[in-house]
Amino acid sequence: MIERQLRETLQKRWNSGKIIIVLGPRQVGKTTLLEDMCRAEGDYLFLNGDDFDTQAILENSGEMRLRQLIGSHQTVFIDEAQRVPNVGLLLKIIHDRIKGVRVVVSGSSALELSSSVNEPLTGRKWEHHLYPISWNELVGHTGYLAAKQQFELRLIYGMYPEVINSLGDEQAVLRQIASSYLYKDLLNYHGIRKPEMLSKLLVALALQVGSEVSYNELSNLLRIDRATIEQYIGLLEQAFVVFRLSPFSRNLRSEISSSRKVYFYDNGIRNAIIDNFNPLSLRNDTGALWENFLISERMKRNHYAEAHGKRYFWRTHAQQEIDYLEEYDGQLHAYEFKWNSKAKARFPRTFTEAYPDASTQVISPDNFEDFLT
Numbered sequence: 001m002i003e004r005q006l007r008e009t010l011q012k013r014w015n016s017g018k019i020i021i022v023l024g025p026r027q028v029g030k031t032t033l034l035e036d037m038c039r040a041e042g043d044y045l046f047l048n049g050d051d052f053d054t055q056a057i058l059e060n061s062g063e064m065r066l067r068q069l070i071g072s073h074q075t076v077f078i079d080e081a082q083r084v085p086n087v088g089l090l091l092k093i094i095h096d097r098i099k100g101v102r103v104v105v106s107g108s109s110a111l112e113l114s115s116s117v118n119e120p121l122t123g124r125k126w127e128h129h130l131y132p133i134s135w136n137e138l139v140g141h142t143g144y145l146a147a148k149q150q151f152e153l154r155l156i157y158g159m160y161p162e163v164i165n166s167l168g169d170e171q172a173v174l175r176q177i178a179s180s181y182l183y184k185d186l187l188n189y190h191g192i193r194k195p196e197m198l199s200k201l202l203v204a205l206a207l208q209v210g211s212e213v214s215y216n217e218l219s220n221l222l223r224i225d226r227a228t229i230e231q232y233i234g235l236l237e238q239a240f241v242v243f244r245l246s247p248f249s250r251n252l253r254s255e256i257s258s259s260r261k262v263y264f265y266d267n268g269i270r271n272a273i274i275d276n277f278n279p280l281s282l283r284n285d286t287g288a289l290w291e292n293f294l295i296s297e298r299m300k301r302n303h304y305a306e307a308h309g310k311r312y313f314w315r316t317h318a319q320q321e322i323d324y325l326e327e328y329d330g331q332l333h334a335y336e337f338k339w340n341s342k343a344k345a346r347f348p349r350t351f352t353e354a355y356p357d358a359s360t361q362v363i364s365p366d367n368f369e370d371f372l373t
Contacts, residue, residue: 158268
């Protein structure tokens, strides 16, 4: 079992009296982590939200029915809770009326679960995210040398636990995840009117990683209206398939302020979508893979460290750009990503003069570990 960084944070809040919610993509190890932690406490009640019988038992259950179901268990774990009708009210009843019961919840659709629990569970929950394996977790599991030896493989096949543990069979595992699990919650969501467009949209987004995304261009390409494009990207984000970066704009009229970049939570899923697992030496998108890897890994690092800064990219209408910015308490940190360690990188004078207090750093394969630790 690969030790997860989130475990330490969860352990600190395990006996807080609040409901613990862990969100994240399917197949990243939420069930494995939470079951292991529940098991360490002794006997616990496991309820599978994907199971139709479980859904029927829990739907509209009142306090008496829940007391009978929970019995003497001190811990209740509801897995894939977004599939349970009225789960927010159900959790509120357990928290408020059945004292001494620890409640742990997992979910792979922030859209459905958050909308169900946010209001009923205000002040009653801790919410966290679990992502595919992080670089730091991989190093901790395999050792630094072994992790470095498979570094290029991780850019191609990504960081899903089953992929890492299926050496030589990565492509089949990724295709299975992409086809069987990636859209599972989205296709059950009533807002998806044209499910066939999801695959086409994802291919288009995968081919634009690292570039600004134009909703109008996607609308023309896929022949669906812009509002639907925006809605579907938002849904893909809520299902932990992609995430967006907004442009940073504060002082200059020349700064772009309305575009977006879209990244994938995992390189392997991105490559499965376009069906390209060629080695780096045969690819023309290595720079995009490098950028996606670094930004997704930095996201994991920041979340597990509870470093809640703001994230941006920067670009002007004159095509001057910086790959990635973070802002903490008004202090800017600017990063350029270069796959070629010898390539020269200069931060635009327009940026450095407008933001003279910003720190700048070039991230390459020679120093990326510092960026991710």
